[in-house]
Amino acid sequence: MTSTHETAPPTTPLAAPLARTVRGSGPGLLLAHGAGGGTEANYGPILDGLAARHTVVGVDYPGAGDSPRSLTPLDVDTLADELVAAADAEGVERFAVSGYSLGGPVAIRVAARHPERVDALVLSATFAYADTRTDLVASVWRQLLAADDPRLLGEFVQLMALGEGALNALTPDEVRAAAELITATVPPGTGDQVELVRRIDVREDLAAITVPALVIVTAADPLVSPTLQRALAAGLPGSETAELPTGHLPFAERPQEWLALITEFLERHREGGGL
Numbered sequence: 001m002t003s004t005h006e007t008a009p010p011t012t013p014l015a016a017p018l019a020r021t022v023r024g025s026g027p028g029l030l031l032a033h034g035a036g037g038g039t040e041a042n043y044g045p046i047l048d049g050l051a052a053r054h055t056v057v058g059v060d061y062p063g064a065g066d067s068p069r070s071l072t073p074l075d076v077d078t079l080a081d082e083l084v085a086a087a088d089a090e091g092v093e094r095f096a097v098s099g100y101s102l103g104g105p106v107a108i109r110v111a112a113r114h115p116e117r118v119d120a121l122v123l124s125a126t127f128a129y130a131d132t133r134t135d136l137v138a139s140v141w142r143q144l145l146a147a148d149d150p151r152l153l154g155e156f157v158q159l160m161a162l163g164e165g166a167l168n169a170l171t172p173d174e175v176r177a178a179a180e181l182i183t184a185t186v187p188p189g190t191g192d193q194v195e196l197v198r199r200i201d202v203r204e205d206l207a208a209i210t211v212p213a214l215v216i217v218t219a220a221d222p223l224v225s226p227t228l229q230r231a232l233a234a235g236l237p238g239s240e241t242a243e244l245p246t247g248h249l250p251f252a253e254r255p256q257e258w259l260a261l262i263t264e265f266l267e268r269h270r271e272g273g274g275l
Helices: 039-051 076-089 103-113 132-146 150-161 164-168 172-184 190-199 226-235 255-271
Strands: 020-023 028-032 055-059 095-100 118-124 213-218 240-244
Touching: 020 039, 028 039, 028 076, 028 103, 039 055, 039 095, 039 255, 055 076, 076 103, 095 103, 103 118, 118 255, 132 150, 132 190, 150 172, 213 226, 213 255, 226 240, 240 255
Parallel strands: 028 055, 028 095, 095 118, 118 213, 213 240
Antiparallel strands: 020 055
């Protein structure tokens, strides 16, 4: 279907269509993934659980999954509008939006640009802007992506992504094996997405968002500090906060708990008439 809503200035379409994931039936739920991830990479362990209650629609950002890399710098408005365009193509008129990591500010921008379409937000392991610490982490990540040192890149990603408990549970051999797997599967557009992490800022969008919102704080997160995550929650009027004892990868460390937080929040607000 083609949306009749015109709530925000149009963005320049990407040169090639983005790969799309669609599953399930029921109320709409859009998925916005993180930098260096993808819909399947970041939501795969909980996709079936989400699709059991929702029509789930996700797109892979340029250079992630099966989406071709962009020839121009990424911007949040285009990513937000591409996600809504995917919902239009699947006939999903209204939807909740789940944003993970970089997907959090993308989800917030969806709600800001298309307020009449959005029923709720669920924001996990995320931020409204990159503070000095996050910018520095992203800068080092970007430099390691450009350097010819796959082992160091893989070790850095584990150090910044896994919670202390999860990382300490690995043996040195398992760390080396995981580093090799990480560097072998880095999406080609990761550097572009990490650069967007450094530039993105949706703080001015927060005050105008009135839909039910849940901020899931990954309380053992070395990549996006819990302090920055809680600052996002404080700036989002009326939002709820839940704490999950995990590093930056809830889908790897605590997938069932993460799924339960998302689905229970959406179901509660639907039954209460909020969705």
